[in-house]
Amino acid sequence: MTGSESTVDAVIVGAGFAGLYQLHRFRELGLTCRVFEKASGVGGTWYWNRYPGARCDVESMSYSYSFSPELEQEWTWTEKYATQPEILRYLEHVADRFDLRKDITFDTSVISAIWDDETTRWTVTTDRGETVTSRYVVMATGCLSVPKDPEVPAIDRFQGTIYRTADWPHEGVDFTGRRVGVIGTGSSGIQSIPIIAGQAADTTVFQRTPNFSMPAGNRPLTEQEIAGMKADYRRWRDLQRTSGFGVPVEPATRSALEVTEEERNATYRNAWDTGTLVAILTAYTDSITDKAANDTAAEFVRARIREIVEDPETAEALCPSTYPIGTKRPCLDTGYYSTFNKENVHLVDLRATPIIEFTEAGIRTTDKVYELDSIVFATGFDAMTGALAAIDIRGRGGVTLTDRWSEGPRSYLGIAVAGFPNLFTITGPSSPSVLSNMAVSIEQHVDFVTDAVAHLRDGGYAAINPTVEAEDEWLAHVEEVGNFTLYPVADSWYVGANVPGKPRVFMAYIGGVGSYRERCDRIAANGYEGFQLI
């Protein structure tokens, strides 16, 4: 395809959960589409993150598409939390079942997208020299798709092997007999460390900030559970769509501070035992809005850590204390804390002894050199904006998206950006996205975009673009709701704090997926309020 040019109705960038569904919906509308995907296959997150222990932490039957009742019936999840290979098989099945692959070009990155106001079209260019013009561009590029390495000098000097959880070798890695270092204790580190430690001769975990993690209680699903869910999918999907996080929960009715300590701890114990992410955070009305209430949940989890981890010094180092529980994404684990009871597993607290540099033999901290055969980077992502910033996107008047976003991402509903007509961002910054079950949020965005495009076509419009005023109002609302919670106080990737130099902006909408959906529906019903139709 090098050097070729073509025209389609829509270009979609990315073939994960979002890109696949967007292609399906646009095809239903009769649009011609091209999808470009950097990877060699479909799956997005589930194509790349093949590290040992990788699983979803929203229950499998909820973390799936709802658009096809037939798909729901024919696909059977085998575990409470499906493994990466199972989720990848599911997405491959979806691609085959809906005949999606024929419009997807793999091993190809989109490098630029330039808007032309006269033709009201985008010109999209790939790293293989192909150029496509299209009326619409959908960025289904993922919130967590650009991994970041640790900011440590002399990484190249290390003579052993380096692995990245977010770009794991397809053939797997056998750590048997090796001295392994893992940098990072977010979800990827916490899922992979117990398995790596179960294999390696010696494992050293380099922790900068401890995380709150709860036991996943993962297990095979029973036939009864599967049959029950298959019979109940429609009701369940409705509950998901109107819920706060895309996962139905009983709304709390009381403050954590109006019950006795005994009652509170019993509630937290029940929540802990559910093996879900949200139970502890939604047990009381004020868990995520009031520091004193939040402290009670945080202290409950710290007590569990101290109970599980035998060495008191290690237990203390594993106890998070510098941010409220929930405000950095919490984790679900299988045997994470107890892994530190093994003799051949060591924790290095980087707050006490920071890394200075990599050496030929391993990692030098202010304390000593750790000699290692392999180092695993579980160091996270340039979240929310990284994949968009990597593409040269130019809207009206040649303005680049990176310039427009120099002080932080600006968007209307997290879907569209003023000055960038007919460009849509699936689960973009300032939408519920990463604070929700993303399967639910992705479907909602794709449906909104598809309906908007149908509206343009039926009304004879060439383009849709939000006004700056609508964007301003939306962002003020996102900030106001965010500031009502404890989220903005933490140095999390939600605020860009993990990437040096990134503007600090709380990049997600915490108003709830249900109320967000209602707002989007109202905006559409009112003729796309806040958008200019051209």
Ligand code: FAD
């Ligand atoms: P992605 O799956 O990230 O897909 C984006 C695709 O776009 C990628 O394949 C990428 O290669 C491609 N791309 C990006 N830029 C370009 C370009 N310029 N040119 C061409 N292609 C490009 N969410 C949950 O709700 N529940 C979970 O349990 C959960 N578990 C997760 C576990 C891991 C390990 C990670 C990393 C994330 C997890 N998430 C989870 C979030 C997850 O990212 C989303 O649920 C979902 O998979 C995102 O789908 P997507 O299609 O939007 O993006």
Ligand code: N01
């Ligand atoms: O990344 P992270 P992740 N030196 O950013 C540390 C989803 N997900 O890939 O906290 C030393 O959470 C960093 O330390 P600190 C989920 O949404 C879900 O684990 O910045 N350490 C942190 O400990 C998740 O939130 C699942 O101080 C450095 C770690 O690396 C998101 O993806 C599984 C460092 C990075 O943690 C990202 O998770 C996996 C440095 N220079 C992912 N730089 C599920 O279970 C970074 N760190 C469903």
